[in-house]
Amino acid sequence: MRHMPVRAIVLAAFVCVALPAGAGTPSQDAAAREIYARVLAMRTSAGHAQTPAMVAYLTEVLTKSGVPATDIATLDHGEARAMLVRVPGRERGRPILFSAHMDVVDARPEDWERSPFQLIEENGYFFGRGTTDNKAGVVALVSTILRLRAEGLQPSRDLVFGFVADEETGMETTKLIAEHEWVRGAEFAINTDAGGGLLDDATGKPLIYLVQGAEKTYATFELTVTNPGGHSSRPRARTTRSTRSFTRSGRSRSTGSR
Ligand SMILES: [Zn+2]
Numbered sequence: 694m695r696h697m698p699v700r701a702i703v704l705a706a707f708v709c710v711a712l713p714a715g716a717g718t719p720s721q722d723a724a725a726r727e728i729y730a731r732v733l734a735m736r737t738s739a740g741h742a743q744t745p746a747m748v749a750y751l752t753e754v755l756t757k758s759g760v761p762a763t764d765i766a767t768l769d770h771g772e773a774r775a776m777l778v779r780v781p782g783r784e785r786g787r788p789i790l791f792s793a794h795m796d797v798v799d800a801r802p803e804d805w806e807r808s809p810f811q812l813i814e815e816n817g818y819f820f821g822r823g824t825t826d827n828k829a830g831v832v833a834l835v836s837t838i839l840r841l842r843a844e845g846l847q848p849s850r851d852l853v854f855g856f857v858a859d860e861e862t863g864m865e866t867t868k869l870i871a872e873h874e875w876v877r878g879a880e881f882a883i884n885t886d887a888g889g890g891l892l893d894d895a896t897g898k899p900l901i902y903l904v905q906g907a908e909k910t911y912a913t914f915e916l917t918v919t920n921p922g923g924h925s926s927r928p929r930a931r932t933t934r935s936t937r938s939f940t941r942s943g944r945s946r947s948t949g950s951r
Contacts, residue, residue, distance in 0.1 A: 738799035742772040744858040768869040773858035775866035786850035787880035793830035794860035797823040830885025
């Protein structure tokens with residue numbers, strides 16, 4: 694998804710989105726900032742095989758906070774490693790899924806004014822590949838799990854947190870997550886990679902918070918027309934045409950020719 698630049702303060706507000714009113718404590722905010730810097734430094738773009746390292750780091754953070762290893766699952770597809778974390782509820786009921794993606798579109802350091810894989814804060818703004826799309830979402834979810842642990846809160850039903858590893862490319866780990874037994878039957882999902890809030894530049898007052906209900910995807914069509922040539926005012930009776938359409942992952946979905 695495309696995101697507009699977001700002010701640093703929004704991260705703190707975002708971190709609290711799944712919890713009752715109130716910001717985190719200063720130490721919880723500092724922990725979120727540390728996780729944000731660590732995950733930003735990982736080049737989790739396709740071809741760099743860094744999502745397993747990110748899963749290892751987040752697993753370490755979560756298990757240190759007391760999340761049992763049995764409530765963490767990993768799902769692999771090629772070099773991509775996704776992660777699920779379950780927070781068991783008090784009662785049986787359809788779980789709620791929260792999702793974020795760990796991967797980013799690649800960034801070439803030579804194309805950037807600042808280092809893309811380093812968290813840089815300037816004048817109240819964060820810079821770096823994935824600061825909003827979607828590592829802020831990853832940090833919001835991980836911080837929410839840490840707060841649930843720290844404050845001893847147990848949800849009424851299971852909360853499942855899915856961390857996707859290839860949202861920007863094939864989305865194969867999204868499918869694995871959707872099919873996982875913890876997720877199947879979820880009543881609904883909240884996607885941190887959509888919507889978002891804006892604060893007024895001058896006053897810091899909240900201006901708008903967007904909630905997205907659905908998302909369309911796109912298909913790219915490639916049309917090739919071949920003909921022996923001639924003049925357009927005297928078209929030939931027959932042209933040869935072949936069309937192909939591509940899914941978002943770039944694979945050919947259908948071909949046809951006439
Ligand atoms: Zn995204």
